[in-house]
Every structure is written in structure tokens, then in C-alpha cells.
Amino acid sequence: MASSPELLMDKAYIDGQWREGARTFAVTNPANGEELARVPDMGAEEAREAVAAAERAFPAWRKKTAKERANLLRRWFEEIMAHQEDLARLMTLEQGKPLAESRGEVGYGASFVEFYAEEAKRVAGETLPGHGVDKRILVFREPIGVVAAITPWNFPLAMITRKCAPALAVGCSVVVKPAEATPLTALALAKLAEDAGLPAGVLNVITASRGAEVGEVLSTDPRVRKISFTGSTAVGKKLLAQCAGTVKKASMELGGNAPFIVFDDADLDAAVEGALASKYRNSGQTCVCTNRFLVQDGIHDTFLEKLAARVKELKVGSGLEEGVVQGPLINQAAVEKVQTHIDDALEKGGRLVCGGRPHDLGGTFFEPTVIAEVNDTMRVAREETFGPLAPVFRFTTDEEAIALANATEFGLAAYFYARDYRRIWHVSEGLEYGMVAVNEGILSTELAPFGGVKESGLGREGSRHGLEEFTELKYVCIGGL
Numbered sequence: 066m067a068s069s070p071e072l073l074m075d076k077a078y079i080d081g082q083w084r085e086g087a088r089t090f091a092v093t094n095p096a097n098g099e100e101l102a103r104v105p106d107m108g109a110e111e112a113r114e115a116v117a118a119a120e121r122a123f124p125a126w127r128k129k130t131a132k133e134r135a136n137l138l139r140r141w142f143e144e145i146m147a148h149q150e151d152l153a154r155l156m157t158l159e160q161g162k163p164l165a166e167s168r169g170e171v172g173y174g175a176s177f178v179e180f181y182a183e184e185a186k187r188v189a190g191e192t193l194p195g196h197g198v199d200k201r202i203l204v205f206r207e208p209i210g211v212v213a214a215i216t217p218w219n220f221p222l223a224m225i226t227r228k229c230a231p232a233l234a235v236g237c238s239v240v241v242k243p244a245e246a247t248p249l250t251a252l253a254l255a256k257l258a259e260d261a262g263l264p265a266g267v268l269n270v271i272t273a274s275r276g277a278e279v280g281e282v283l284s285t286d287p288r289v290r291k292i293s294f295t296g297s298t299a300v301g302k303k304l305l306a307q308c309a310g311t312v313k314k315a316s317m318e319l320g321g322n323a324p325f326i327v328f329d330d331a332d333l334d335a336a337v338e339g340a341l342a343s344k345y346r347n348s349g350q351t352c353v354c355t356n357r358f359l360v361q362d363g364i365h366d367t368f369l370e371k372l373a374a375r376v377k378e379l380k381v382g383s384g385l386e387e388g389v390v391q392g393p394l395i396n397q398a399a400v401e402k403v404q405t406h407i408d409d410a411l412e413k414g415g416r417l418v419c420g421g422r423p424h425d426l427g428g429t430f431f432e433p434t435v436i437a438e439v440n441d442t443m444r445v446a447r448e449e450t451f452g453p454l455a456p457v458f459r460f461t462t463d464e465e466a467i468a469l470a471n472a473t474e475f476g477l478a479a480y481f482y483a484r485d486y487r488r489i490w491h492v493s494e495g496l497e498y499g500m501v502a503v504n505e506g507i508l509s510t511e512l513a514p515f516g517g518v519k520e521s522g523l524g525r526e527g528s529r530h531g532l533e534e535f536t537e538l539k540y541v542c543i544g545g546l
């Protein structure tokens with residue numbers, strides 16, 4: 066259990082009240098199936114209540130000076146950092162990721178609160194030349210209104226702060242619906258926001274096992290002015306369609322199919338390190354995780370050998386255990402998907418290099434896997450595996466690599482390793498992706514705009530661009546001067 070029980074909240078948070086539910090659902094530890102807590106199983110009615118609370122809280126929150134909001138956010142950041150270890154433990158318990166990764170996520174998640182506390186004071190409008198001698202043009206940048214944030218289980222803390230911190234900074238109020246697998250981290254964050262002094266109704270967290278029911282309210286209620294969603298492309302599309310009815314603004318961080326290209330001139334040892342970080346972080350369960358390795362002929366065999374040697378060393382086990390770098394997958398469906406992709410690749414001529422099946426530990430633990438001789442007829446070429454499988458394709462020319470990399474409806478993150486500076490420019494420009502990492506295996510930071518093109522999403526999170534997503538421009542024309 067969490068070492069600090071005061072952070073283990075088993076009630077939802079609406080209008081500054083900790084609320085029980087008529088029904089509850091269990092939150093379990095994916096490492097051993099044990100029940101950690103039961104939380105309220107809320108539905109459409111509570112979702113509407115939370116929206117009403119956020120709507121009531123909005124006028125006073127937006128009227129506060131930017132500095133007042135900044136100070137409250139700064140206090141929230143300090144509360145999160147003061148409880149870093151407890152939050153990390155809680156996250157590992159409900160999500161499964163190794164403790165070191167959970168600690169990293171707390172720091173990463175908190176960085177958005179820190180950054181947007183600072184940015185809150187720099188949300189500026191503009192004055193423009195008028196279109197007549199007696200006219201002046203003013204552009205106000207205003208908070209959009211009530212925001213709904215629907216978040217996934219793979220980053221139980223950071224996906225919430227990445228949405229809430231910029232929304233709160235500009236003066237919006239928020240209703241969060243965390244993933245059913247990981248509501249405890251979300252509730253702990255709400256507790257820390259309450260302790261930091263955030264006024265009632267400004268931040269609400271509703272827990273629900275039926276995401277679709279709450280999602281429908283949040284995407285159709287006219288009082289909600291903006292949806293910010295991170296999750297699967299299928300659910301994202303459904304939400305976008307539902308948003309159309311009220312012409313709601315939407316930011317969508319959806320699935321990816323990240324290529325990781327290794328060119329002949331790459332530093333292979335660095336490429337292997339980057340490969341491990343980008344593929345096996347969170348046991349492959351992130352939307353920016355490498356889904357396909359594309360490796361050039363000349364270094365193909367050497368890279369494969371080096372990669373497999375390191376993958377075989379990855380220690381699988383409970384995230385709380387020292388030295389473990391691969392926790393369990395989130396649930397049995399995730400295990401089945403990885404296995405299906407492996408079986409399909411092997412049936413179509415892929416060669417198993419290591420791993421390939423559920424781990425002897427049982428449960429949802431899975432062996433880190435590498436498959437070679439992969440081609441574009443296999444499911445791994447098109448679908449996101451979201452698990453610890455590294456499929457390795459072979460290519461000859463740069464043009465072929467770029468074409469292969471872009472042959473997907475997704476466009477979130479892409480990675481490549483090369484040294485030639487012309488190649489670095491041309492490949493960076495040729496990749497149809499929202500984010501490109503060159504000679505790096507990890508690119509998430511609060512300082513940069515995170516987001517995808519094509520069916521990977523709409524909008525950006527992080528940096529000042531992430532703040533603008535929660536604002537509207539108002540043009541005021543002053544005439545008769």
C-alpha cells in the first residue's frame with residue numbers, strides 16, 4: 066500500500082467535496098491482481114454535476130489575477146514534489162511501471178505545473194493597426210471556459226497535469242475523468258491541489274468504470290467548451306464526432322506507429338541505448354514508443370545483435386522490486402494483443418530473436434521480444450502493439466526508409482540515428498510526424514510542443530503552444546475615435 070495513506074483517496078472530488086458513490090469499482094495492482102481500493106463508479110448524473118460545479122467556479126477563477134493563479138499552481142507543484150515518493154509508489158501499485166519510471170513521471174508531470182505557473186503571467190493579447198483613422202483593433206486572449214480532460218492509464222499523473230496546468234493557468238476550470246485502471250493517482254493529485262488552496266469547483270475529478278457514459282456527457286454538454294483527450298484513436302474519433310453537435314473545440318493525443326530508423330552512419334551503441342529507452346519504457350505502453358525498427362542493410366546484423374543482447378538483460382518483475390525495468394502489462398487484453406502481433410509476424414516469415422511469449426512469472430508479465438525479417442504484410446507494420454515487442458525491418462536507401470516510415474495513417478513520434486548532417490536535415494523534413502527525435506530515444510518535455518499529425522491527433526501540449534489551446538481570441542474594434 067502507499068506509504069502515505071492520506072494520499073490514498075477512495076472518493077471522487079466534485080465542487081471541493083469528497084464524494085462517495087452509490088456504486089464502486091475496484092482498482093487493482095497489475096503485478097499481482099490484488100485490490101488496492103474501491104472508488105465511486107460515477108455516471109452521467111455526476112458528470113453533469115461536476116460540469117455545473119466547474120461552470121459555477123469559472124467566473125471567479127478567471128477574474129483572479131494571473132499572479133494569483135500562478136501562485137496557487139506553484140503551491141500545487143510544491144505539494145506534488147513534496148509527495149514525490151508517495152505518488153510514485155501509488156502509481157507503481159496501480160499502473161505497474163517500475164518505481165524509477167514512476168519517480169520520473171512525477172517529476173515530468175510536476176514540470177508542467179511549474180512551467181504553466183510561470184507562463185500564467187505571460188498570456189498576452191495584442192493591438193493591431195486599425196483599418197480606419199478612427200478605429201483601433203484590440204485582440205484579447207481569454208480562457209475558453211469549462212474544460213473536460215479525459216486521460217489514459219499509461220501516464221496516470223503527467224497526462225492530467227499536462228492538460229490541467231495550462232487550462233488552470235489561463236483561467237479555465239476543469240473536469241477530469243481519469244482512466245478506470247488508474248484513478249488513485251488522479252485523486253491524490255486532486256487532494257494535493259486542495260491542500261495547495263485551489264478553490265472549490267475549479268478542479269473536479271470524477272471516477273467511472275464506464276468511460277463512454279461520462280465521455281458522452283463531457284463531449285455533448287454545451288457548458289463544456291473544450292475537450293482535451295489522450296487515448297486510443299478509436300475513442301478519440303468517437304469523441305470528436307460527439308463534439309461536433311456543440312462545435313466543441315478538441316485537442317486529441319491519439320495513437321502512434323513510431324518508426325525508429327538506424328542509418329549506416331549511426332553511432333550504433335548510442336542507437337541501441339535510444340532503442341531500449343524508446344521501445345521498452347513502460348513495457349512498450351506509451352503512444353510514442355517505437356513500434357517499428359527500420360535498419361539499413363550495412364549495419365543491420367550488427368545492430369540486431371547488439372539490441373538483442375541488451376534486451377535479454379532487461380529484468381522483468383514487480384515495479385517495486387529493485388533492478389526491475391519491465392513491469393507487468395496493464396491487463397490481459399494487452400498481453401493478448403502483443404501475442405497476436407508476434408504470432409502473426411512469425412507466421413508470415415518473421416524470425417524470433419528473443420522473447421516471444423508470456424513471462425514465467427505469470428499474470429500479465431511478458432518477455433521483452435525482438436523479431437527480425439519483418440515486412441509490411443504483417444500487423445506490426447500497421448497497428449500499434451503497445452507492448453514489449455521490437456519488430457526489425459530492413460531497408461537499403463534513405464528514400465525507402467522515409468517511405469516506409471510514412472506508410473501509416475499515424476504521425477506522432479519518429480526517431481532516427483545518423484551522423485551525416487545532410488541526411489539529418491533531409492530525413493527530419495521528410496518524416497510526416499509531429500515530433501522527430503534525432504540521435505535521442507526520449508523527447509517528452511514540458512518545454513516542447515507534444516502532438517501528432519494525421520490520425521495521431523489535433524493540437525499540442527507543453528510549451529506556450531499548449532497554453533494557447535485553452536484560450537480563445539476576441540477581437541474588439543474600437544471605432545469613432
Ligand code: ADP
Nearest residue numbers: 215216217243244245276277280295296297300
Ligand atoms: P487506452 O487504450 O489507453 O485504454 P482508451 O481510449 O480506451 O485508451 O482510454 C482512454 C480514456 O478514454 C480512458 O479514460 C477511458 O475511460 C476513456 N474512454 C474509453 N471509452 C470512451 C468513450 N466511448 N467515450 C469517452 N471516453 C472513453
